[in-house]
Amino acid sequence: GGKGMRVAATRDVFVDACDAARREAANAFGDDQLLLEKFIERPRHVEVQVFGDHDGEVVHLFERECSVQRRYQKIIEEAPSPSIDDALRDQMTATAVTAAQAVHYRGAGTIEFIVTPDDAFYFMEMNTRLQVEHPVTEAITGVDLVEWQLRAAAGETMATLLPGGQAALERHGHAIECRIYAEDPFNQFVPSSGRLRTLLTPDDARLDIDLVEGQAVTPFYDPMIAKLTVHANDRADAVTRMTDALNATTIVGPKTNLPLLRTLMRHPDYLDCAIHTAYLDQSLDAVLSTHAEVPLDALAAATFFATADTRGGPSPWAADGWQANGAGQRRLVWTADDGTEHSVCLSRVGTAWQVHDAAGHRAVRRSESGGRIAIDLETDGRTDRRTWQATEIDGGVRVQCAAHAFELTAAPLYPVVRDAATDDRRPGAPMPGRIVKVLVSEGDAVEKGQPLLVMEGMKMELTITAAQAGVVQALHCAAGDQVEADVPLVELDAP
Secondary structure: OOOOOOOOOOHHHHHHHHHHHHHHHHHHHOOOOOOOOOOOOOOEEEEEEEEEOOOOOEEEEEEEEEEEEEOOEEEEEEEOOOOOOHHHHHHHHHHHHHHHHHOOOOEEEEEEEEEOOOOOEEEEEEEOOOOOOHHHHHHHHOOOHHHHHHHHHOOOOHHHHOOOHHHHOOOOOEEEEEEEEOEEHHHOOEEOOEEOOEEEOOOOOEEEEOOOOOOEEOOOOOOEEEEEEEEEOOHHHHHHHHHHHHHOOEEEOOOOOHHHHHHHOOOHHHHOOOOOOOHHHHHHHHHHOOOOOOOHHHHHHHHHHHOHHHOOOOOOOOOOOEEOOEEOEEEEEEEOOOOOEEEEEEEEEOOEEEEEEOOEEEEEEEEOHHHEEEEEEEEOOEEEEEEEEEEEEOOEEEEEOOOOEEEEEEOOOOOOOOOHHHHHOOOEOOOOEEEEEEOOOOOOEEOOOOEEEEEEEOOEEEEEEOOOOEEEEEEOOOOOOEEOOOOEOEEEEOO
16 A cells, blocks of 8 residues: 655665654564665556465466545546557456466455556566455456355365356446545645545445444544445546546545545546556646636525525515514535535525625525425526536535535635634644654754654654744644644744
8 A cells, every 4th residue: 555665766865765664564564674766757547356276276367447536545546447458458367367367366465557658568466365446356357256266265266266267357438436535635745534424325325434424534544435346348437437436426524535536537647547546646736727616606506495484485584584674594615525615695585585795696596395495596697407416415505407416514704714824833733643763953943844753643654844934832743642633742942
């Protein structure tokens, strides 16, 4: 999973990179020995699923594309790889089988390769186990790899596991798997913990998850909380199915990478197979800039659904839109999954309802059963109707149409505004975790951006830096301390 890996581009950063890699490797694996390898720029990550029996026979079950990553951790996997041709596929699968045979490998394993922009490929590692992304291989081959593992462990050979041998294995269609992480893609993938308040899942996709509503996501484990897998006739259809599955999935509580996954499914670089393993680390801001903004009709559907006055028949307590100095209205503020806030107003216009913001308005003509909200879009004198499905979630509303889904939580109308400079002088932990290393002492003068300490949480190491120049007045932590989120760790005075 990329733990204990660092890139040293220059001699100057080599020592610090080695120290950081050793610490992370020791924490993750109990072993801080290092290997030095040539670094390949803009590589793709393609791996081959192999399986061996007790008689030494090894077959491959084709390859998987795993290039969509962040910090060397896979996010999206698919099979077959859309970035290689049949000639390269044949070379890579033959090499993988030869490698597994050379070590007399038994059971399921994965030979992983780095592929250069000019299609040269290099052995990276072998994972001697069944991997997280094995469902996409199962989907295109029809093989239950878990069953094969158990049967091979009981002594069965390829003669009974796969009568006909390698030639009997065929690919069918295309499969995509998305890993759902409890982390915030809008804040450099900082892991997120907390209680799972709402969980909505799709009916027509494979979902591997071991969480239920009310359960807490803790900071003591890897942030991956679920896997979503779809299978279709070709890649285009698989992307469509995955888009629908992601739009039908809602997790309220800890922040997740669902907004990023939804964005990637329609991003041209992903659709054109133009993503390498460092793509998101280098281009995250550009990708997130294409994240779908919440349209006014989605806000209108959520507002209409969340306001009890718009439901049911006449009531003496229902707002009728009248007040002495003009038409009455109700203001609501919604917070989207990217942290943006949207202020809208709900009012009565004759017998209908209307939702508007500073940019325009949407008429809400009717509410159908099952949370279906019809919104009239008025453009250049023409009225179109769009229907949104609204569902109540803890603290807000989830709205979905054919192309998009949004989780909107109710924000306070008049939030307390804190002095940002005060927070800058008292940097805190962005998540619960353990202090790994304190890099400054009381009385030290620090510059803006200077590292202050290193902490670890959810198997990820983070460096806390100074948001402004100053002098360290006090330290509220030491190496080895377990700290909570948002608790000040260092206090800085003006220089």
